[in-house]
Amino acid sequence: MIKIIACHKKYSLTLIILNLLFLYHSYSIFKFRVPVLLFHEVKPTATPQNQALLPKKLYNILKLIDEKGYSTMFPGDTVVFDEKKVILSFDDGTRDHFEVVMPMLNISKKQGLFFWVNQQVDALTSSQKEKLLRFSKNHRIGVHTNKHEALLTTTHSAKAIKNELMSSKHGLEGFFKYPINSFAFVKGIFDQGSAQIAQGIFDYNFTVEYDYFYPFDKGLHGRMIIFPETTLDEISRYMDSSRPHKELSFYTLCFLICFLNLMFFGLLVNKKEAA
Ligand SMILES: [Zn+2]
Incomplete structure (x- = not known):
């Protein structure tokens, strides 16, 4: 017993x-969780050396998103559990973003989150600036520092990191004329200290870790980097895995x-x- x-x-x-x-x-x-695709340059002159994507590749990815029944969203949008949403993010603020990408997204009725470097905006001519403002109307801008500089507490003081992020945010807000609440760490480089500072300034902070955006989470959010060699099957699997x-x-x-x-x-x- x-x-x-x-x-x-x-x-x-x-x-x-x-x-x-x-x-x-x-x-x-x-x-x-919401899949976040991370793109860099998209241009007809893409080569294996510049690691840019051909517009045809972006077109095929946008088609895949439609076929899988997903629609685009921004961080902070109201979402319902199990909704098929995806965030399209574009880093570095290169000219192709308003010359190629935004027009393509506008045609396919999709929205992108563009992380601009202030220096890149300053380098544009007035007609390019006007074009950027016109084409980015349906999209959202995020901060990517003033000079595309990785911010670490081992190389920068906390005050310098805060100043850098605040001046970058205010600079872009002054140009685009609306509050900016998303930030992407340059090359995905950060440490605990710089992450804490960024989280004190921005509502949504993105890394380049292979992960997702968690709408109800205050932590850091991951993304999937799209390289020229990334296949549609890999993107499809990443999107499917957001619904375990x-x-x-x-x-x-x-x-x-x-x-x-x-x-x-x-x-x-x-x-x-x-x-
Ligand atoms: Zn970058």
């Missing part, structure tokens, strides 16, 4: 631990944990009847 009780206790404890692990896993599975609650492996795990619980309670009932 004592042996049976000890055995029961051991099994119940294991089952409780398994159930708790499953609940914790389910919490991460149901955490709403739809994957077969999760249903298999649910079935397994239910089966174990039922088996244990079945055993318990049998033992009680036998006693």
Whole structure:
């Protein structure tokens, strides 16, 4: 009898631990995440050397987004769990962004989040500036520092990092005439100190870690870098993985944990009847 009780206790404890692990896993599975694609230059003169994408490649990616039933969003937009949303982000503020990318997005009725470097805006002619303002109307701008400089507390004082981010933000807000609340770390380089400072200034902070945007999370957000060699299949898999609650492996795990619980309670009932 004592042996049976000890055995029961051991099994119940294991089952409780398994159930708790499953609940914790389910919490991460149901955490709403949005895929974020990170592009750099897109131009007809793309070569393997400049690592730019050909416009045709962007066209195919936009087509894939449509085929998969996704639509674009900005950080801060109201979203409902399980909505098929994607963020298209473009770093470095190069001329092709308003000459090639924005017109393409406008035609396909998609919106992009463009992280501009202030120096790049300053270098434009007045007609290019006018074009940028005109084509970026449906899109959103984010900060990417004044001179495309990686900010670390080992190389910059906290005050210098704060000044850099604030002046970059105010500079772009002055040009685009609306509040800017997104920031992308240059080359994805940051440390705990610089991340804390950025998070104190911007609502949405992006790295280049292979991860997602978590709309209900105040932490750093990841992205998938699109290289010229990145395939549509890889992008498709990244987008699908943003919905882990739809994957077969999760249903298999649910079935397994239910089966174990039922088996244990079945055993318990049998033992009680036998006693
Ligand atoms: Zn950059």
